[in-house]
């Protein structure tokens with residue numbers, strides 16, 4: 001860590017537990033050269049507080065789908081700012097953003113806005129419990145820090161009594177789906193699942209089984225599309241897999257980085273809002289909704305996903321070439337919007353060491369990535385090629401060290 005970053009980090013740690021608001025932004029002690037603070041970003045590049053430049057493949061952990069400071073989105077926000085940020089009654093932008101989303105995700109019949117992914121997931125499970133009158137839920141994947149999901153953290157601060165109602169299963173495990181439904185089917189209000197976990201295995205059969213079992217037992221199927229929505233495809237995992245849930249949560253790529261999320265779905269389930277309460281003061285905050293409308297329009301009118309897929313394919317194919325050239329035991333995997341390199345030695349410790357060395361080298365060379373490499377509309381061929389050259393050098397340096 002450079003002296004300026006280190007000084008800032010020590011000061012921040014004293015005042016802000018974790019020195020960040022987000023678990024995934026905490027420093028990994030095994031990844032050297034990782035900058036703890038980013039002061040600006042534009043397009044697919046960002047700069048740390050020492051003015052070091054990085055090509056960014058984390059995309060703010062998912063929200064940046066078009067690119068940082070994407071002018072048409074920021075322009076829509078500035079235009080909305082002329083009218084005000086939040087009003088004493090609903091604003092017309094709420095309807096415009098809702099319509100813009102539904103044009104891209106046509107299975108949605110009704111939608112409401114929230115602020116975070118955890119909010120949206122919580123709203124979905126609340127509706128499902130209210131709709132079915134049942135307490136149990138099946139979960140799969142990460143859904144946020146809220147009580148019904150944080151049970152597995154040590155000293156979670158969540159009442160133990162809740163544990164009996166939450167049944168977590170691994171992604172893609174069809175037997176686990178059957179087990180959970182055999183044991184609790186008639187008590188399950190909802191199955192809330194990440195429809196894709198960004199690993200190699202693509203779980204269409206898994207989602208199909210969930211759909212069947214939910215239908216048979218009167219359980220509400222919820223897709224947590226917080227990360228897959230607008231990224232895996234314009235219509236998210238629902239479009240990609242061709243399987244439709246009853247409710248879904250959207251957040252990250254919904255407004256190119258502005259803070260808004262949504263829960264949405266079939267009217268029959270959304271109408272449960274007449275019976276229960278889900279309300280937040282900032283749900284109709286207009287700047288993020290203007291960003292959402294602009295983002296949705298660009299996703300529909302421009303070849304965003306074609307571009308992301310092409311760049312992701314180029315990156316993954318480049319990874320594969322480098323692996324072949326260097327003879328390192330690894331493979332390039334992942335779907336086009338988020339490729340990755342997986343080291344493939346028999347010894348897990350060796351895989352971990354390779355990964356630690358690679359990320360440490362990449363940060364030092366100005367490439368900012370994590371296990372899954374997210375692509376935005378602003379990544380161009382030259383950025384991918386520069387990345388691959390640096391990756392090639394990193395591999396060679398690690399091999400000769």
Ligand code: PMP
Pocket residue numbers: 115116117118119121141142143144145194224225226227251
């Ligand atoms: N669901 C999924 C699939 C996520 O990836 C995340 C965030 N990583 C969340 C829910 C929670 O979102 P937030 O941090 O905005 O509350």
